[in-house]
Amino acid sequence: MERGEAVIEQWCRTCHQRASDKTDPDMAPPYEQIVLRPERTRAYFVQFLKEDHFPMTTYRLFDSEREDVVAYLMGLQKAERKKRGGN
Ligand code: HEC
Numbered sequence: 001m002e003r004g005e006a007v008i009e010q011w012c013r014t015c016h017q018r019a020s021d022k023t024d025p026d027m028a029p030p031y032e033q034i035v036l037r038p039e040r041t042r043a044y045f046v047q048f049l050k051e052d053h054f055p056m057t058t059y060r061l062f063d064s065e066r067e068d069v070v071a072y073l074m075g076l077q078k079a080e081r082k083k084r085g086g087n
Pocket residue numbers: 007008011012013014015016027028029034037040045048054055056059061069
């Protein structure tokens with residue numbers, strides 16, 4: 001498992017669904033969907049993880065963990081776009 005994925009497994013799965021889960025409107029969307037939203041660039045995620053977002057306010061990661069998460073999300077984005085035959 002990548003380091004960023006390990007961080008997500010540890011801190012983010014209480015809210016964020018897995019791609020394989022049945023959609024639950026009370027849960028936050030899976031990262032596979034988030035990365036396919038328009039304008040989700042590396043800079044966007046870096047900024048997003050720096051700021052507090054309700055209800056995610058308690059999640060204060062180390063800088064290195066944030067970088068790992070962003071790296072994981074960028075890899076996921078590439079894979080998901082490829083699956084959909086995009087760029
Ligand atoms: C307490 C619940 C909760 C936890 C824990 C949580 N999130 Fe979220 N997250 C949310 C909600 C709610 C949203 C908004 C739903 C949406 O964007 O559709 C969200 C949205 C996001 C987005 C999408 C931002 C966007 O604008 O597209 C990212 C990226 C994200 N979270 C990353 C993380 C990461 C990384 C962690 C773990 C370190 C985490 N979240 C932990 C609830 C949570």
